[in-house]
Amino acid sequence: MKGAWRVSDIRSAEAALMATLPPGTLMKRAAAGLTKRVVSLLTDRFGGVYGRRVLLLVGAGDNGGDTLLAGAALARRGAAVSALRLADRVHEEGWALLLAAGGRSVAAVPRTVDVVLDGIVGIGAKGGLRANAAAAVKSVRQARAGDRARPAVVAVDVPSGVSVDTGAVEGDAVRADVTVTFGAYKPALLVGPAAVHAGIVELVDIGLRPYLTGTAALRVPERVDVAAWWPRTGPQDDKYRRGVVGLATGSADYPGAAVLGVAGALAGPTGYVRYAGSAAQAIRDRFPTVVCAERVGDAGRVQAWVCGSGLGTDGRAQAELRAVLAAPVPVCLDADALNLLVDGSLAGQLRDRRAPTVVTPHDREFARLAGADPGPDRVESALQLAARMNAVVLLKGDRTVVATPGGFAYANPTGSAALATAGTGDVLAGLLGSLLAAGLAAELAAMAAAYVHGLAGRRAAADGPPNALHVAEALRETLSNVIIKS
Ligand SMILES: NC(=O)C1=CN([C@@H]2O[C@H](COP(=O)(O)OP(=O)(O)OC[C@H]3O[C@@H](n4cnc5c(N)ncnc54)[C@H](OP(=O)(O)O)[C@@H]3O)[C@@H](O)[C@H]2O)[C@@H](O)CC1
Numbered sequence: 001m002k003g004a005w006r007v008s009d010i011r012s013a014e015a016a017l018m019a020t021l022p023p024g025t026l027m028k029r030a031a032a033g034l035t036k037r038v039v040s041l042l043t044d045r046f047g048g049v050y051g052r053r054v055l056l057l058v059g060a061g062d063n064g065g066d067t068l069l070a071g072a073a074l075a076r077r078g079a080a081v082s083a084l085r086l087a088d089r090v091h092e093e094g095w096a097l098l099l100a101a102g103g104r105s106v107a108a109v110p111r112t113v114d115v116v117l118d119g120i121v122g123i124g125a126k127g128g129l130r131a132n133a134a135a136a137v138k139s140v141r142q143a144r145a146g147d148r149a150r151p152a153v154v155a156v157d158v159p160s161g162v163s164v165d166t167g168a169v170e171g172d173a174v175r176a177d178v179t180v181t182f183g184a185y186k187p188a189l190l191v192g193p194a195a196v197h198a199g200i201v202e203l204v205d206i207g208l209r210p211y212l213t214g215t216a217a218l219r220v221p222e223r224v225d226v227a228a229w230w231p232r233t234g235p236q237d238d239k240y241r242r243g244v245v246g247l248a249t250g251s252a253d254y255p256g257a258a259v260l261g262v263a264g265a266l267a268g269p270t271g272y273v274r275y276a277g278s279a280a281q282a283i284r285d286r287f288p289t290v291v292c293a294e295r296v297g298d299a300g301r302v303q304a305w306v307c308g309s310g311l312g313t314d315g316r317a318q319a320e321l322r323a324v325l326a327a328p329v330p331v332c333l334d335a336d337a338l339n340l341l342v343d344g345s346l347a348g349q350l351r352d353r354r355a356p357t358v359v360t361p362h363d364r365e366f367a368r369l370a371g372a373d374p375g376p377d378r379v380e381s382a383l384q385l386a387a388r389m390n391a392v393v394l395l396k397g398d399r400t401v402v403a404t405p406g407g408f409a410y411a412n413p414t415g416s417a418a419l420a421t422a423g424t425g426d427v428l429a430g431l432l433g434s435l436l437a438a439g440l441a442a443e444l445a446a447m448a449a450a451y452v453h454g455l456a457g458r459r460a461a462a463d464g465p466p467n468a469l470h471v472a473e474a475l476r477e478t479l480s481n482v483i484i485k486s
């Protein structure tokens, strides 16, 4: 699992590590890692380093220093390196090294450049880009618009202009193909719109990790983590031991929500799916293995409930939600169940639940539940709602965030624009419910479901614009290729 640390934690670790090393060591390590990455990018994309045109955007701090040191190393290898100073003072030693290696100063972004290194600002950034930096970034973007391949943009440590701790992007910011980051990931590289600006993120080890003593602000699971969490069938398991998931979703008017949720649940690890609601006929017709009842109270025992989508918000829907919340098993609430929570009448029942609750809002549902939009700091907003509701919050988005009432946060790296279509959330909730019923801890179930659902979205999109059923259909193959065989 990747961890991302806030700037304050990185600063403390940097100070502790620096105290053990000769001055300048960390910058040299950072610049060496950066140089290596730029050399491979120049070689892969433009056939070599010699004679290739590299532009450095150089700000006032050590981020500019890293960039100048890497620029000097590239100049020594024969690249034609120019540097655009965006501050009155820049890292002096780096500047001298660059000039000594044959680099030159330029007053504007040159017309033709192969690679731009963004060393405007790093973890010392305050606020958005300043005017001269924003103008340079705009020139680079215009050059790129005229030639899709050139210049490639490499962000140094973070893309300049993003909010490093939150992942927000409130003004102009660099759009990088690659970000080479030092010592540890930062939240902006993994969550929020900033993560999109970062492009491919590569971590350079500068020896910082042992000095990062606090808790990661954010964790990002990798495929091996999800594979390890995924509940497996053992030789002793029968359909009951694998867990039974119940879905109280859909209605006679909205049977589609029930169908999609059940499709998601059937792809999960449980052997047995029950359905309770007025879309029972549609479920029986489509999924003969699913055991159906009209009401939650008549459905029989389950190890987890999924409730909400397509349920409506009338008296019957409210009674069904109350029955679900009263069950001493994990519960996943979505859509109409979240709308039913907004007036606060079920807040006490929710807070008193002993078994875990997971809520899966998109931004508008989040705003109704929390009383305000998630805002630029999606992680912090999700954490606050999780604590208030005593529930794991899965906040949907390009990088879905999972936050626990205990203060842990995760981001999903497999998000896909393909999932921004009606009904995909129903598939996700069904899959999540199945993982809960199989006994996986609520936050891991939420993360694992989001991860696999994202991959299924990508797989479905490979054959053209997918709908939610395509995503559900892609789950089985995704799981067998990615989770079970890994
Ligand atoms: N962590 C580590 O272990 C290691 C970290 N390393 C590197 O050090 C970097 C941090 O360096 P840093 O502390 O010098 O800050 P940095 O990001 O260069 O910016 C500060 C300067 O920028 C300016 N400035 C501020 N806001 C701005 C804006 N919005 N737009 C434009 N300018 C703005 C601000 O100017 P001022 O406000 O003073 O006028 C100030 O002078 C880090 O990201 C990494 O690259 C590696 O070398 C080695 C190991």
Ligand SMILES: [K+]
Pocket: 063, 118, 119, 120, 121, 122, 155, 156, 157, 158, 159, 160
């Ligand atoms: K930067």
